[in-house]
Amino acid sequence: MKKIFSILSVLILLISCNNDYYEPLSNENPEISLNIPFGFPELNKSVSSNKPTKYGIELGEKLFQEKRLSADNTISCSSCHIQSNAFADHNAQAIGIQSRVGLRNAPAVQNMMFMKFYNWDGNILQLEKQPLVPIITHEEMGSSILEVIGKIKDDLIYKDLFRKTFGDENVTPERIYKSIAQYEYTLVSANSKYDKIKRGEDEKFAESETQGYVTFQQKCVSCHSTELFTDQSFRNIGFPVNPNTNEAGRGRVTGIPEDYMSFRVPSLRNVEYTAPYGSFGQFPTLRAVLDYFDKGVLNADNLDPVFKQNGNRIPLTEQEKINLISFMKTLSDREFVKK
Known part of the structure; x- marks a missing residue:
């Protein structure tokens, strides 16, 4: 009996010494409680079938930062969706592999679980269907999902995370999409000065901010409504037109002339950090x-x-513009952008 115990001890020691690259197997992968801010719209229906879990979020965040998703291993999701920019970009149009220029500006990734549509033209209705788009788009990652799987399937860390999240090490397209979406569902921004004042937790608005809020209610709220500061509609607001002949706005999706050059109304949350502006x-x-x-x-x-x-x-007026900008800056969530 002592001899058997000794052998087991040695085996356990050897296993632990060779386990520096990833954590031991865990059968526990609890769902994470969703923190729904008061007054926010209802959740996208997809959330109920892909609720964020402890290891699903961890896997999704790692994939979000994974440059092997791109053909030349230089571009990740986080390359264009930068946290300090509210997970938007600082370029006028997104820049992909080999400095290829995309059709549009990279939109902010925030409060995704409350959105009805994704992308400027709303061509995606479920967040789980979004990750494939940049992976296969020539101007973005220029790769394929099978190529991505081939690169990461033998990675010990990924093997462990897929096992912890889904029960086995099998890397599939659906699992990649679902885990990235789980991570993005956790990117909730609702702790700005505006939010704290609404909750009675902070000082009052400054005079310029108060006046800006009045002007906002008079001249902006018809489009930038709800606690998301967007009504999620598609509108042509007469912005300068993209010279790229592939652009048609919402019309690219619906084929309806009335949707030509209409774009999803962007949220004004963290708008201070998401310049430049427009599609x-x-x-x-x-x-x-x-x-x-x-x-x-x-x-x-x-x-x-x-x-x-x-x-x-x-x-x-000149003063209204100053005041409006002052108010919009109260929608900045410094904790969210880590500033």
Whole structure:
């Protein structure tokens, strides 16, 4: 009996010495409680069938930062979705492998579990279907999901994480997509100065912020409504048109002329960090956007009524512009962007 015990002890010691690369197998992968901020819209229906789990989130975050998702191992999701930019980009148009320029500006990745549509044109309805798009797009990662799987399937860390998350080491496209989505579902931003004031946890708005909020309610809230600060609709607001002939906005998805050059209304949360603005980065600053609204936007048959019924513009005084920017900065969640 002592001899058997001694042999077992040696085996356990050998196993532990060879386990420096990943954690021991765990059968526990609990669901993570979703922190739903008060007043936020209902969840996307996909969340209920792909609830974030302890190891699913860990796996998803690792994949989000994995450069082997790209053909030349240089670009990850986090290359274009940078936390300090509210998981958006600082380029006018996204830059992929070999400095290829994408069609559009990289949108912010925040509060994804509350969104009804994804991407500027809303061509994705389930977040789990989104990761494949950049992987196979020539201007982004220029790879294929089978190539990605071939690169990571023998990685000891990934083997362990797939086992902990899904019960075995099998790396499949669906598991990759689901885990990335689980991680992105946890990227909730709801702790700005605005939120703290609404919860009675912070000081009051400054005078300029208060006046900006008044102007916002008068001239902006019809599009930037709800606690997401977007009504998630698609609108043509007369921005300068992308010269790329592949662009048609929402019309690329629906084929309906009335949707031509209409884009999803972006959230104003963390807008201070997401410059440049517009579907292909037409405006370098918030002030440039407000000046454009004030001077008058491009006319179009499907121009949004907010503009069309007001001479194709949103008139703003100098002080209103200053105040609006002051208010929009109260939507900055420094904890979220790690600033």
